[in-house]
Amino acid sequence: MTTEILRLPRPVTGSRSGPLRDALPVGVVVLALIALWYGLAVWLNAAQVIDRFANNDTAWTVRELVDATWSMERPVLPAPHQVAQNFYETVFDTAVSSKRSLVFHAGVTLSATLLGFLMGAVLGIALAVGIVHLAVLDRSLLPWIIASQTIPILAIAPMVVVVLGNLGFEGLLPKAIISMYLCFFPITIGVVKGLRAPDPLQLDLMRTYNATPTQTFWKLRLPTATPFLFASLKVAIATSLVGAIVGELPTGAQAGLGARLLSGSYYGQTVQIWSALVMASLIGVLLVFLVGAVERGVGRAMGAAR
């Protein structure tokens, strides 16, 4: 059972062979998606616009209809340029200290994400080292960690926030704890898998040198585990962001991207929701990219190819 689930995906990271070679197809796909988005905006918003025209008794052309669907106050689906405009205004034209600044909200979420990620990484790696070196933990704890991958742990988020709130912890910490809680699982499992990745011949070699477990750990197991560690760190940091955002939902928090989503949905401010989503996506991509950059740096230091 254990080994079966440990056959984790070595995460599919896009083709690294030729970033330029894929630029054209990626560009076409992105353009197609944007075009689709504009089309959907017309289709989804048309009913409301036509109603409004009918109420005002104005005759309308298709041209006017399309223009109107792309510039509504509270559209069902805002057009990309509306989202971009709102994003630009709330990021660059609003004082960072203001509650209307998207940078402010992003900062709140980002700090919870990073703190949670840090705690999760420390906990996850410590657990993994324990599991690899202590047979008891391997037999008794690892199955539970694996099983907990299959349960919707995020459901616990509202309770953590409320319970910690009752204990007097508010703001950053409860969210960071949810993030930590979500992201230590993939790290533990990835690192356990990595620490066990050295092939038997390499382990036998260390044995012929009469190396201590500590020496084997630093000189063989850890270097072998590095790719696995980074693969799971990438998953974990994305999960950590989800945890921070969801952690902002239940208390009706005033700050953070999750709060932006929630207040947007209360007041029907679709443009606000979309620009918060764009911000969240940008942060997610950026964080994963940063972990990837560290990975490449470490890889280069360790003499990996490329």
Add this chain to the structure above:
Amino acid sequence: MSAIDPIPTPASGSAGADIAPDAVVARNLSLIYPAADKPVVALSDIDLTIRRGEFVSFIGPSGCGKTTLMRVVADLATPTSGSITVNGVSPHAARLSRAYGYVFQAPALYAWRNVQRNVMLPLEIMGLPVAERRSRAARYLDMVGLGGFERKFPWQLSGGMQQRVSIARALAFEPDLLLMDEPFGALDEITRDHLNEQLLQLWNRTGKTVIFVTHSISEAVYLSTRIVVMSPRPGRILEIIDSPLPPQRPLDIRETPAFLEVAHRVRVALRAGHSYDD
């Protein structure tokens, strides 16, 4: 100009069979892989005729283009210049008419199919009726000595048995031409001897044309009626050696002076190819 040459059909010897075209005819065949720094000449100016029923081995050091030449015959690679026909038509047409069976370096069996269904794979693709598929699978598995293993999965068999399954799979759709690319290269010598002997008996019994790529001199001499010695950079044919050995060859023929003589000629030819490279 060579491309428009009429296809020469020597078809010597066999009387009345001259309607049937030769198995492979290559004229001035070249294949150059474009590369950033320096293009790689995989095949240079190959001239070769393989008659029906022959057992021809390509031998040479790695990089001499023996596998590439075989892949050109199989339409898995396209020559840059020159002409080639397989059974009198282009390799592409030959492939579409399922003219040859290909045996790779590794068994390349499908792990999710049992032995019988692996052998039936080409028959399914070619749309044969189920009963016919079954009987052929049984027949050819018997022929390679694997009757009774139908229900086993590939990973439950030894390497030698897996390679025999892949030979049965190549034979199952009864092609005239068998292309074998170092099929026994990954096996231990004892298994290899055994399979060589079986392959030779199979060839005697079925009269198929076999093209066989190897880098073992004794394997090439033991099996072949003709040995094509090739050399790398650029890949070309150094010498074609006819074997005087009889068709019936017990394993201990390898200790006879006649055998050693042919092996010696092959070795000398190979050495000649090597001398100015390294």
Add this chain to the structure above:
Amino acid sequence: MSRLRPTATVAALLLATGLVAPAGWWTDGAAAALALIALAAVVTGLVWRGSTVTDHGLAALAVLAGAVAPLLLLRGEGPFGAEAPGLWIYVAGWLLFLWSRLDALAHLPDSTTARVLAPVLFGLALLYLWQVLTIGFGVPQVLLPSPAQVGTALTKRFDVLWLDFQQTFFKSVLSGYVIGCGAGLVVAVIADRFGFLARGLLPVCTLAGAVPIVGIAPIMVMWFGFDWQSKAAVVVVVTFFPMLVNALAGLRSADAMQRDLMHSYAAGHWQTLLKLRLPTALPFIFNALKINSTLAMISAIVAEFFGSPILGLGFRISAEVARLNVDVVWGAIAIAAVAGSLFYGVIAAVERMLTFWHPSYRT
């Protein structure tokens, strides 16, 4: 055996100390008797070298009796918590003894019994510790209910929670999961046919893995209303990308030689797809199905936080949290956990059946 002795000896000392230290053991005859039996069993196991069977028997007796004694004691008036150090020293001794037995279990030759028993005992011990600590220290139910309280809430509110489960699982999760995974697979097959599309989609969809897609929940609620359709829509979007990325990678994982083989048979694109590439992709597809089973549950529950009819596990969790009925919340979480594990387990079982040939399952 000898390597266990230090731990077990310390455990015995702790148990003895716990019995002597103030905890009110002697007010409850049954508790005291069981605690003494446990101590006796541990000591006998240490001193007397019996057969393996008697050794295991004594250990089981020590663990069981040792576990029940504090529970009996805790039925009494108290005072407990910090005022009953004997109780906690005793529990620590019991834990240490259990640890030594788990360690022995872990060093036994690999067997199904050992593989199942160790985590089960460990899990039960955690639950037990949770129970003893919450009761013993009088943790308010609002903070952390004891497992027994959760169990009571679960049985008392089971009919409501069962309806919640049906709403969330059968309506939102399953429908969204089937549509999302299906669509991902179909798009992967199409993209695989046209290399240009695959090269364009793969980086974009891999990027989607870094994006908190659950965030679209409020939008879906606006589009599809409060009922299950909006949750299913979120699940569709969330499950689509992992399936697409994995299936596409899987379809391309067939090795060159096997593709050459199909080429040599002059097999068409669809024949190659059916006979070679789909079977090779199967482990990848199941990988996505397993990832998605958890993702689907999470997304449906989180989407319900954004508004739902008065049904659904996510709704129940957020509503009962607000009313500080934390025991019901834990009950809902327990149901979600069991459902998630079963969902995953079923998919893993089907995978085992269909990809029995894969190196990780071969026997």
